[in-house]
Amino acid sequence: MINKKDAILENMIQTFERLGDNSPYAKFIRAENSARIETELPLTIFNRVFDYQAADDDKSQAAGQVKSMIDSYRERGAKCVWHVYSHKLDEVVVETLKTNGFLPVGTMSGMAVNLEGKAIQQPPMPGLSIVTVQTEEELERFKRVFVAEYGLPDELANAFTEAFVYDPEGQMKYFLAYVDDVPAGTAMTFRTGDVGGLYMVATLKEFRRRGIGGVMVGHALLDMQAAGATLAVLQASDMGQTIYRKHGFEEELVIQLFG
Known part of the structure; x- marks a missing residue:
């Protein structure tokens, strides 16, 4: 049986590892007890420590290791965000972050839903169509919608979206929603095993406020099912949880962000 908490964390790490590999600007660093990404771009989404766990038999090294990682970002003038997980809470890490000027800057909910045998309802929506991105032209449309939605400045938009690369093997998929043939929404999935x-x-x-986001989620879940996935995972803001709960997602852990 899949451990949902571990699946949420590992899928997120592998997703950003792939995005880092795709981008000429970002570098993903994975060690025995940590996983992080760094870039020269002033974007916190690509300057993050996703996981750090001090060895159980050597907690005394934790403070020094945490400070060393913090310094590696600060030496480059980069603002870093550090993830702390409710099921892997380490007080030494939290105290070291605070000692080095990090403060809580928000939370996300790690959520999951079982897909095996799940009936996913997709009510028809007039004028709405969702396509799986399969051409460079569609991928450019996906990027433009994403950039417009997240308000990335022009000088960063092209550099950031270079991480979105078409995957012919289908492990990473992009979906683009059209309303009356006008690009309106995006979603991306990344499959790791089941x-x-x-x-x-x-x-x-x-x-x-037309229900497009909910339909996009349902479409992505159906695609995951067809590809053989038995569990869907995500990280949601407080605002986004309502849509996901309607599709059966439940909170499995809380991700506290320090920055």
């Missing part, structure tokens, strides 16, 4: 991760769910402001 686990499908859902990311980049966004709807342009002018198309919100």
Whole structure:
């Protein structure tokens, strides 16, 4: 049986490892007890420590290791975000972060839903169509919608979205929603074995409050099922949880962000 908490964390790490490999600007660093990504771009999404666990038999080294990672970002002038997980809480790590000027800056909910045998309802929505990105032209449209939704400045948009690369093997998939043939929303999935991760769910402001986000989630879940995934995972803000809970997602852990 899949451990949902571990699946949420591992899928997120592997997703950003792939994005880091895709990007000429980002570097993913994975060691025995840590996983992080760094870039010269002033973007916290690509300057993150996703996981750090001090060895059980050598907790005395934790403070020094945490400070060393913090310094590696600060020496480059990068603002870093550090993830702390409710099921792996380490007070030494938290205290070291605070001692070095890190403060809580938000939380996310690690959520999961079993897909095996799950009936996913997709009510028809007039004028809405969702396509799996399969051409460079569609991928460029995906990038433009994502950039517009997240408000990335022009000088960073092209550099950041270079991480979105078409995967012919289908482990990473991009979905683009159209309303009356106008690009309106995005979603991305990344499959690791029996686990499908859902990311980049966004709807342009002018198309919100029509239920498009919920339909995008359902479409992605159906695609995961068809590919053989038995568990779907994601990380949600407080605002996004309502949509996901309607599809059966439940909170499995809390991710506290320090920055």
